[in-house]
Amino acid sequence: MSRYFSDEHEWIEVEGDTATVGITDYAQEQLGDIVFVETPDVGATLDQGDDAAVVESVKAASDVYAAVSGEVIEVNEALEDEPALVNSSAEEDGWFFRVTLSDKSELDDLMDAKAYKAFVDNL
Amino acid sequence: MSETNEHLKQLPLGDWHRNLGARMVPFAGYEMPVQYEGVMAEHIWTRTEAGLFDVSHMGQLQLIGEGAADALEAITPGNLSALAAGKIRYTLLLAQDGGILDDLMVTNTGHDIYLVVNGATKHDDIAYMREQLPESLTLNHMEDAALLALQGPKAATALAKLNIQPLQDGWPVPTDLYFMEAGPFLWNDIPLGISRSGYTGEDGFEISVPAEHAVAFAAALTELDEVRPIGLGARDSLRLEAGLPLYGHDMNPDILPVEANLNFALSKARREEANFAGAEQVLAQFPAKAVKKRIGLFVDGRQPIREGADVVDAEGNIIGNVTSGGFSPTLQRPIAMAYVPMALAGTGSTITVQQRKKQIMCTVADMPFVPHNYHRKPKL
The missing domain is CATH 3.30.1360.120 (Probable tRNA modification gtpase trme; domain 1)
Incomplete structure (x- = not known):
C-alpha cells in the first residue's frame, strides 16, 4: 500500500489496482467548515483532470479534480450525513471515492508524503 | 475578485x-x-x-456645510432633511437613471452629516457626490x-x-x-x-x-x-x-430599488416630492410593478447554491439569477438570495436553480431567515 499526493492537495492511497481518493489535511484546513461534499456517481469514468467532486464550505464551493483516471467503484456514503468528517479526519474517515485505476503510470506524476510536505511548506 | x-x-x-x-x-x-x-x-x-x-x-465620510442633508436628497430617496440629530437612516445612492450605485448609512450628528459607504465603491461614491453636490459643501473622507x-x-x-x-x-x-x-x-x-x-x-x-x-x-x-x-x-x-443585501452582489447599477426589494428605503415624503435622481424610473416600479424582485430562498437538501447560479423555468430557460448563497450555520441548511420574475416571487413559490449541470429545487422564503434582534426604541 502506498500513498501519493497531488499538487491540488488530494491524497491517493493505492492498493493493487484500486485507489482511494480524498483531500489532504492542509486542504481541509484552508477550506474551513465543510458543509457538503458532492461525490461522483458510482460507475462514472474519470479522466485525469476531470471534475470529480465538489467540496462546499460555508462560504464557497471548490472543485476536486481527478488526479488519476479510472472507474468509480465506491463513494463515501458517510459524508452525506456528516460532511464535517472531512475536517475531523481528512486523510482517513473523510475519504471521497474509490476508483479502479486505468493507467497506473499516472502515479509517476504524483508526490510522496515527503515531497508533498515540502510542497506545502513552500506555499 | x-x-x-x-x-x-x-x-x-x-x-x-x-x-x-x-x-x-x-x-x-x-x-x-x-x-x-x-x-x-x-x-x-x-x-x-x-x-x-x-x-x-468601509468609507467614512463627513458632509459639512449649510443644507448638507437637503443637498444629499438629490441623489438619495431617503427623507434626510427630516433626520433629527443623533438619528441614523439607511438609504441608497442612486444614479441619474435610478440604478443603485451604493447603499449607505447616513447620520445627522447635529453639526454635519456622517456617511458610511461600502469599501469597494467608496472612491466612485466620493467622485459622484463631489460632482452632484453643491460646491458650498465640503466632503471629507475620514481616512x-x-x-x-x-x-x-x-x-x-x-x-x-x-x-x-x-x-x-x-x-x-x-x-x-x-x-x-x-x-x-x-x-x-x-x-x-x-x-x-x-x-x-x-x-x-x-x-x-x-x-x-x-x-x-x-x-x-x-x-x-x-x-x-x-x-x-x-x-x-x-x-x-439577516436578509441584508450586499452591494456588488445583490445590488448593482443595473438594479432599481423596487427590484432590490428595498421599498422601505423609498420614504413617503420623497416619493411625493419625486425629485431624487432617477425618481421617474424608480417610482414607475413602485410599489410592485417591477418585472423581477430580490427574494430569499430555502434550498432543498444540503448542497448550497452560490452567486452566479441560474434560476430556470421548466424548459430550462434562464429566468433569473442567484446573487448570494451559502450555508446557514444557525438553521443548518443552505439559504440564498435570488432575482426571480415577479410572478414567482411570492413566499412559498417553487423555484428551480441550475448549478453545474444539476437542478436544485428551492422555495421562496420570507426574509430575514433568522429573526432580527435589534434594540429598538419602544413605541409610545
Whole structure:
C-alpha cells in the first residue's frame, strides 16, 4: 500500500489496482467548515483532470479534480450525513471515492508524503 | 475578485489581526481577515455572545456645510432633511437613471452629516457626490479613522464594561442608544463615534475610532470574556441570514430599488416630492410593478447554491439569477438570495436553480431567515 499526493492537495492511497481518493489535511484546513461534499456517481469514468467532486464550505464551493483516471467503484456514503468528517479526519474517515485505476503510470506524476510536505511548506 | 498582493493596502488593525492568527485575504483593495478560528464557530459566537468585526475598509465620510442633508436628497430617496440629530437612516445612492450605485448609512450628528459607504465603491461614491453636490459643501473622507463593529446579544453588556463617557456630562452613555441612533463619546480621552447599528441582524454597535488608537480599543474589547474577533467570512453568512443585501452582489447599477426589494428605503415624503435622481424610473416600479424582485430562498437538501447560479423555468430557460448563497450555520441548511420574475416571487413559490449541470429545487422564503434582534426604541 502506498500513498501519493497531488499538487491540488488530494491524497491517493493505492492498493493493487484500486485507489482511494480524498483531500489532504492542509486542504481541509484552508477550506474551513465543510458543509457538503458532492461525490461522483458510482460507475462514472474519470479522466485525469476531470471534475470529480465538489467540496462546499460555508462560504464557497471548490472543485476536486481527478488526479488519476479510472472507474468509480465506491463513494463515501458517510459524508452525506456528516460532511464535517472531512475536517475531523481528512486523510482517513473523510475519504471521497474509490476508483479502479486505468493507467497506473499516472502515479509517476504524483508526490510522496515527503515531497508533498515540502510542497506545502513552500506555499 | 482578482487582486494581486502587491497593491493591497494595509488597515490600522492589519498586524493585530495577523498576531491573533487571522487568515488574511484581499478584499476591496485591502488585506483583511477572513477568519480566525473558523467561519462556523465565529458565526455562532456572534449569534450567542458578541463578535468584534474590523470594517475599516468601509468609507467614512463627513458632509459639512449649510443644507448638507437637503443637498444629499438629490441623489438619495431617503427623507434626510427630516433626520433629527443623533438619528441614523439607511438609504441608497442612486444614479441619474435610478440604478443603485451604493447603499449607505447616513447620520445627522447635529453639526454635519456622517456617511458610511461600502469599501469597494467608496472612491466612485466620493467622485459622484463631489460632482452632484453643491460646491458650498465640503466632503471629507475620514481616512484617519478605523471602524469596528461589535455585534451580538452580549454586545451591550460588553461595551458597558469599558469606561466610555458621553462627550458632555449629562448626555447618554452608549448603551442608552436605541437601534439607529448615534452619538459622540470619549474612551480614555479618545473620541469615539458610536452608532447602534450593524450588518448581522443582532443588537450591536459600530464604532469609529482614530486609527492610532484602534489597536488599543480593539484589544480592550477582545480582553472581555464575551468578545471574540470575527472575520469577513462570518460577516457574510450573518448578513445573509439577516436578509441584508450586499452591494456588488445583490445590488448593482443595473438594479432599481423596487427590484432590490428595498421599498422601505423609498420614504413617503420623497416619493411625493419625486425629485431624487432617477425618481421617474424608480417610482414607475413602485410599489410592485417591477418585472423581477430580490427574494430569499430555502434550498432543498444540503448542497448550497452560490452567486452566479441560474434560476430556470421548466424548459430550462434562464429566468433569473442567484446573487448570494451559502450555508446557514444557525438553521443548518443552505439559504440564498435570488432575482426571480415577479410572478414567482411570492413566499412559498417553487423555484428551480441550475448549478453545474444539476437542478436544485428551492422555495421562496420570507426574509430575514433568522429573526432580527435589534434594540429598538419602544413605541409610545
